Every structure is written in C-alpha cells, then in structure tokens.
Amino acid sequence: MNSRWNYRDLYYQALRIRMVEEEIIKIYSSDKVQSPVHLSIGQEAVAVGLCAVLTEQDMLFSTYRSHAFYLAKGGDLKQMMAELFGRLDGCCSGKGGSMHLSFPQVGFMGTSAVVASGIPNAVGAAFAEKMLGRGNLTLAVFGDGATEEGVYHESLNFASLHRLPIIFICENNQFAVHSRQHERQSYSLRKHVEAYAIETHHISQGFDFCEVASAFSDICNDFKESPRPIFIEVDTCRYMEHVGTGEDFYGGYRSAAEQAEWKRQDPLIKDEALKAELAPQIAIEINESIAFAEASPLPSYADVLKHVL
Amino acid sequence: MAKMNLLQAVNHALQTAMEADEKVLVFGEDVGHFGGVFRATSHLQEKFGKTRCFNTPLTEQGIVGFANGLASQGHKPVAEIQFADYIYPAFDQIVNETAKARYRSGGQFECGNLTIRAPYGGGIAGGHYHSQSPESFFTHVPGIRVVIPRGPYQAKGLLLSAINSPDPVIFFEPKRLYRAAVGEVPEESYQLPLGIAEVLREGTDISLVAWGAQVEVIVKAADMAAEKGISCEVIDLQSLLPWDLETVATSVTKTGRLLINHEAPVTSGFGAEIAASIQQECFLSLEAPISRVCGLDTPFPLAHEKLYMPDHLKTFDAIVACVNY
Ligand SMILES: Cc1ncc(C[n+]2csc(CCOP(=O)(O)OP(=O)(O)O)c2C)c(N)n1
Ligand SMILES: [Mg+2]
Numbered sequence: 230m231n232s233r234w235n236y237r238d239l240y241y242q243a244l245r246i247r248m249v250e251e252e253i254i255k256i257y258s259s260d261k262v263q264s265p266v267h268l269s270i271g272q273e274a275v276a277v278g279l280c281a282v283l284t285e286q287d288m289l290f291s292t293y294r295s296h297a298f299y300l301a302k303g304g305d306l307k308q309m310m311a312e313l314f315g316r317l318d319g320c321c322s323g324k325g326g327s328m329h330l331s332f333p334q335v336g337f338m339g340t341s342a343v344v345a346s347g348i349p350n351a352v353g354a355a356f357a358e359k360m361l362g363r364g365n366l367t368l369a370v371f372g373d374g375a376t377e378e379g380v381y382h383e384s385l386n387f388a389s390l391h392r393l394p395i396i397f398i399c400e401n402n403q404f405a406v407h408s409r410q411h412e413r414q415s416y417s418l419r420k421h422v423e424a425y426a427i428e429t430h431h432i433s434q435g436f437d438f439c440e441v442a443s444a445f446s447d448i449c450n451d452f453k454e455s456p457r458p459i460f461i462e463v464d465t466c467r468y469m470e471h472v473g474t475g476e477d478f479y480g481g482y483r484s485a486a487e488q489a490e491w492k493r494q495d496p497l498i499k500d501e502a503l504k505a506e507l508a509p510q511i512a513i514e515i516n517e518s519i520a521f522a523e524a525s526p527l528p529s530y531a532d533v534l535k536h537v538l
Numbered sequence: 539m540a541k542m543n544l545l546q547a548v549n550h551a552l553q554t555a556m557e558a559d560e561k562v563l564v565f566g567e568d569v570g571h572f573g574g575v576f577r578a579t580s581h582l583q584e585k586f587g588k589t590r591c592f593n594t595p596l597t598e599q600g601i602v603g604f605a606n607g608l609a610s611q612g613h614k615p616v617a618e619i620q621f622a623d624y625i626y627p628a629f630d631q632i633v634n635e636t637a638k639a640r641y642r643s644g645g646q647f648e649c650g651n652l653t654i655r656a657p658y659g660g661g662i663a664g665g666h667y668h669s670q671s672p673e674s675f676f677t678h679v680p681g682i683r684v685v686i687p688r689g690p691y692q693a694k695g696l697l698l699s700a701i702n703s704p705d706p707v708i709f710f711e712p713k714r715l716y717r718a719a720v721g722e723v724p725e726e727s728y729q730l731p732l733g734i735a736e737v738l739r740e741g742t743d744i745s746l747v748a749w750g751a752q753v754e755v756i757v758k759a760a761d762m763a764a765e766k767g768i769s770c771e772v773i774d775l776q777s778l779l780p781w782d783l784e785t786v787a788t789s790v791t792k793t794g795r796l797l798i799n800h801e802a803p804v805t806s807g808f809g810a811e812i813a814a815s816i817q818q819e820c821f822l823s824l825e826a827p828i829s830r831v832c833g834l835d836t837p838f839p840l841a842h843e844k845l846y847m848p849d850h851l852k853t854f855d856a857i858v859a860c861v862n863y
Contacts, residue, residue, distance in 0.1 A: 263841045264663060265668070315841025325840065326665045326666075327665075328665060328666075328667070342665070342667035343624065343626075343667055344624075345596070374596045375596065377596040378627065379597065379599050379627070405596055406568050406572075406575065408567070408570075482571065528841060528842060533834065537835065
C-alpha cells in the first residue's frame with residue numbers, strides 16, 4: 230500500500246464530506262444556502278480515493294456535484310460554506326455557489342452546472358500542461374450522463390489525437406436525474422472510448438476508498454512513465470435525490486433495495502466504531518465553518534457588478 | 539373552464555395537441571415517465587405511449603437536430619430543453635438549420651412544425667444556469683418565431699398556436715410563474731394569435747411593455763403609479779419575433795412615453811430593438827426618452843437576484859422619471 234494514505238485517513242476524509250453534506254441537509258430549509266444542491270452522499274469514496282493519489286499541482290475539473298471533490302482535493306471548508314451561503318468570503322467571493330466551487334490553489338479548477346461543458350476545458354488545460362512540460366496530471370470528472378453530450382466525443386477525439394496528459398474519470402451512478410443508463414445509451418462506455426484509441430480501466434468498488442486509491446495509484450504510476458489519455462469508469466451510487474436534500478424513492482424509478490447492497494458495503498455505514506471516534510472532531514470543524522459563513526458579509530451592489538470584464 | 543396553474547396549462551395544451559393530431563410528439567430529457575423536472579409533461583407517456591412521448595439522452599444539439607428532421611418529414615415535434623440555460627448547445631441547430639431550412643431550399647424543405655419549449659428566467663434562486671433569459675439571441679434569427687406567455691390562459695392558447703403554426707417556434711415559459719400563476723383556462727382547444735400583443739390596461743400618460751413573468755411586474759408598477767395619478771397603458775408583447783410594432787406604436791403615439799421592462803441584461807436586450815423601432819415610428823409623439831428597466835449587465839447573479847431583477851419599484855421610479863422628464 231502506498232505510504233501516503235491509510236484506511237483511517239481516507240475514512241476520516243470521506244466521513245468529513247458526508248457529515249458536511251448531512252449538515253447541509255439539516256440547514257437547507259433555512260434558505261441560507263443560496264442555490265440548489267447536488268449531494269455526493271454515497272459517492273464520497275470516489276473523490277477521496279482519487280484525490281489521495283493527486284498532488285496540489287494536479288488539476289481537477291468537475292461538475293455541479295462538486296462538494297466531495299472540492300473537499301477531497303483540499304478546498305477550504307470554511308470558504309466552501311461561505312460560498313454556499315453566497316457570502317463575500319466564499320471561495321468564489323459568493324458568486325459561484327454550490328454548483329460552481331473552485332479552489333485553484335489546490336488544483337480544484339472549477340465546476341459547471343452545464344453538463345459536460347467542463348470536459349473540453351480540462352482537455353485544453355491538459356494541452357497547456359503538455360506544452361509547458363510540467364508533468365502534472367489533468368483530470369476531467371463527469372457523470373455517466375455527460376458522455377451523451379456531443380462535446381464529450383469531441384474531447385476524447387482531440388485528447389487522443391494529441392496524446393494529451395489527461396485522465397477522464399466517469400463517475401457512473403447509473404442515473405442522469407431519473408433516467409437509467411440503459412434507457413439513454415446504446416454504447417458500452419469503455420468500448421466506446423476504446424474506439425478513440427484511449428486506454429480504459431474499470432473500478433467497480435466505488436464505495437471503497439482504499440480500493441479506488443490503490444487502483445488509481447497503479448494507473449498514475451504508469452501514466453507518469455508515459456503521459457497519455459486514460460479513461461477510468463468508477464461505479465458508484467448516489468443515495469440522495471439528483472438535486473435537493475431528500476431521498477427519491479417516491480418517484481418509483483428506483484427502489485431502496487437497489488441501494489441496500491451499496492449501503493451494506495459502505496465503510497461509512499459499516500464501521501460505526503471509527504465513525505463514533507472521528508465524528509465529534511469533524512462536527513466541531515463543521516460548526517466553525519458555518520459560524521464563519523454566517524459572519525461573512527453578503528456581497529454589496531458594487532460586488533455584484535465586479536468580475537464581469 | 540378550470541382553474542389551472544401555468545404548468546398545468548402547458549400540460550393541458552400538450553395533451554390537447556396530442557389528442558388532436560397523432561403527428562404531435564413530445565420529447566426531451568426526462569420528460570417521459572417522470573414528466574419532466576417541472577412536471578410539464580406529466581402523464582403524457584402514460585396516455586400516448588412511449589413512441590409519442592419519450593426521453594432523450596442528454597443531447598441538446600441532438601434533440602433539436604432530431605426534431606428538425608422529424609418536422610421536415612411532417613411530424614409535429616414539441617422538443618423540451620430542460621432549462622433555457624441549456625439551449626446553447628442546440629444553438630447551432632436552431633440558428634443554422636431550423637431557421638434557415640425553408641429559406642435556403644426555396645421552400646422545398648422546412649422545419650415549420652417544430653416547437654421548442656424551454657423554461658426561462660429567474661425567481662427560483664437557481665443561480666447562473668437555471669435563471670437566464672436568452673430570448674434576445676433568438677430574436678436575431680429570421681426564420682423562427684419567439685413566443686412567451688404571461689399566465690395559464692396565454693400559455694395554453696399560445697402553445698397550441700405554436701404547435702399548429704406552420705413556422706418553427708421557440709416557446710419560453712416563465713418558470714417562476716409555473717405554480718404561482720393560477721387562472722381560469724378553457725378545457726377545450728383554443729388558439730391565441732402569434733405576433734400579436736395584448737393591451738391589458740388602457741392609459742394615457744405612458745405605455746409599459748413587457749412579456750412573460752415581467753408583465754405582472756409592470757402591472758404592479760402601474761398600480762403604484764395610478765395612486766400618484768399617473769395613467770399607464772400596459773402591454774404584454776406575447777410574441778417577440780415577429781413582434782407587434784403596430785400595437786405598441788399606436789399606444790405610444792397616444793401616451794407619448796414608453797417604458798420597456800425585461801429580465802435579460804439591458805445591453806442588446808430586446809428592449810433595444812423596441813426602442814429603436816418606436817423612435818423611428820413615433821419620433822414626433824415622444825415626450826421623453828424611451829426608458830428601459832432591465833436586468834443588470836452581469837451574468838445572472840447567485841445571491842443577489844433582488845439587485846439584478848427589474849422589479850416593480852425600479853419600474854415605478856422609472857415611470858415617475860419619465861413622466862416628469
Ligand atoms: C447541457 C445540460 N443539459 C441538461 C442539464 C440538466 N441536468 C443537470 S444534471 C443532469 C444529469 C447528469 O447526469 P450525469 O452526467 O450522469 O451526472 P450525475 O448527476 O449523475 O452526477 C441533467 C440532465 C444540464 N445541467 N446541462
Ligand atoms: Mg449519473
């Protein structure tokens with residue numbers, strides 16, 4: 230096992246993300262959070278496992294479901310909370326909100342609510358990285374649904390054509406809002422990518438941060454030897470509704486039983502002892518972040534006009 | 539008559555159109571079993587089956603492209619773009635294919651049967667990409683119609699006209715009124731004319747023009763102005779392309795003043811087109827510069843919708859300034 234992580238550390242990070250989002254659920258009805266939220270609960274291990282392998286110089290582009298990757302990559306929690314509250318001390322000066330977190334100091338390069346629109350941006354950044362010869366990784370993280378958008382295909386082609394140093398990460402939670410993957414896609418994700426002469430990998434145990442980290446670490450070691458586009462599909466499961474703070478079994482498009490298998494294996498549920506040990510400390514940090522957000526001023530009229538040109 | 543909100547009126551129009559003509563197809567992201575993120579297409583798949591109401595992949599350019607092809611072969615597609623903010627990936631298809639098919643083929647082909655529905659506008663604290671009002675981009679495209687209803691009655695009547703129109707129509711629905719606007723709607727089929735504005739209230743001192751969700755804003759401002767003895771004529775434009783210049787010009791010739799209100803940023807918003815045309819038509823009748831009360835020239839902000847929005851208070855202030863010019 231890589232010495233840079235161990236079960237306990239990764240557990241701590243995954244639990245921290247889950248507890249942050251559980252807190253968001255609790256306070257959401259107060260309307261302090263200034264936009265809809267897309268929660269990653271159930272998917273934390275993907276972000277934690279991948280980011281355990283990355284350095285702050287590696288650039289990661291992600292989506293509106295951004296809290297987990299933001300925190301796992303090292304984004305500041307206080308500034309995230311303030312951002313969700315639309316406050317001046319937020320990581321984007323209160324201008325981005327939950328769906329558009331960014332923290333470039335640690336290589337969290339931003340997120341967009343527009344499905345798939347970040348993928349070509351990551352490809353462009355990888356192109357720059359290649360020309361600059363810095364040897365850092367660029368990651369494009371997106372959902373299974375994003376692969377249906379035209380620009381995803383354009384991105385794969387271009388990345389392959391120029392052999393860009395980019396890793397495409399598809400977090401496959403099987404759903405785009407309420408539609409299942411097989412209702413939307415005629416292709417097999419990885420076979421399709423291989424048609425662009427891009428190497429693919431599959432991590433099926435997306436609930437297991439250690440497994441994600443070691444599989445990804447092997448891939449990255451190989452990547453460092455020979456930088457090239459690589460595609461990794463990680464299976465995962467979103468526990469909450471697509472957007473919002475509730476569950477979504479009411480819609481009748483998926484059942485609780487379907488999730489039960491994932492939950493049964495989820496270390497954050499299974500390992501109650503470690504949770505009991507670590508949770509109090511995390512709770513303190515979360516409370517501090519909320520106090521920080523509440524104390525931060527809302528942007529003024531002049532602030533609203535700033536950053537346009 | 540039945541009491542419906544705007545969403546139910548849209549749903550009712552779709553159902554009516556699908557019953558009347560089996561060529562009418564409804565598709566988009568999650569519109570099937572689930573009935574769309576706002577439930578505008580609820581129960582349509584149940585009633586009409588999966589060939590006539592179906593989910594598409596996440597592919598906006600594709601949705602409009604496929605719809606163009608279907609329309610050119612005689613179907614009447616009603617394509618849903620989940621939010622107007624996501625119409626941009628389909629922009630090429632709309633501008634270069636939908637709008638130009640008839641013209642460039644000298645009338646041999648067209649996409650006239652196409653209707654594209656998209657919820658637009660702010661008011662739901664949706665942030666940057668669930669709030670935009672992109673109508674003016676489309677008013678710059680000869681070959682399509684742009685239509686925006688202000689309430690349930692208009693939504694049903696205008697949507698039925700759009701679906702049955704021989705021209706492609708972009709139909710923007712004011713999402714903040716989806717559940718908020720409730721009114722009497724006939725249960726039978728009816729159509730309201732496209733390209734025609736409606737004078738909601740007659741007045742003598744100033745003409746107020748808006749569309750969609752901003753109509754209730756100018757009505758509110760007109761009420762405030764009435765208390766100060768200012769008589770406002772209130773016009774809902776309803777269609778932006780082509781638009782009813784005659785109704786607005788007749789009104790401004792009478793009142794001598796014009797205020798335009800829209801939610802989109804002021805610069806190059808559709809208000810600019812109205813102002814330019816009205817100064818041309820009504821130059822000698824104008825007693826004050828034409829006033830525009832619009833969204834700020836910023837991306838749609840996250841925490842400060844209130845500052846951004848051209849609300850009734852800003853509108854009232856502008857009415858007073860215009861009348862006292
Ligand atoms: C271009 C565009 N079309 C539609 C939407 C609405 N929308 C938001 S998320 C989403 C589903 C995306 O699914 P997936 O890529 O699998 O990501 P997940 O939400 O499952 O993480 C859709 C359709 C959007 N945001 N952008
Ligand atoms: Mg998904």
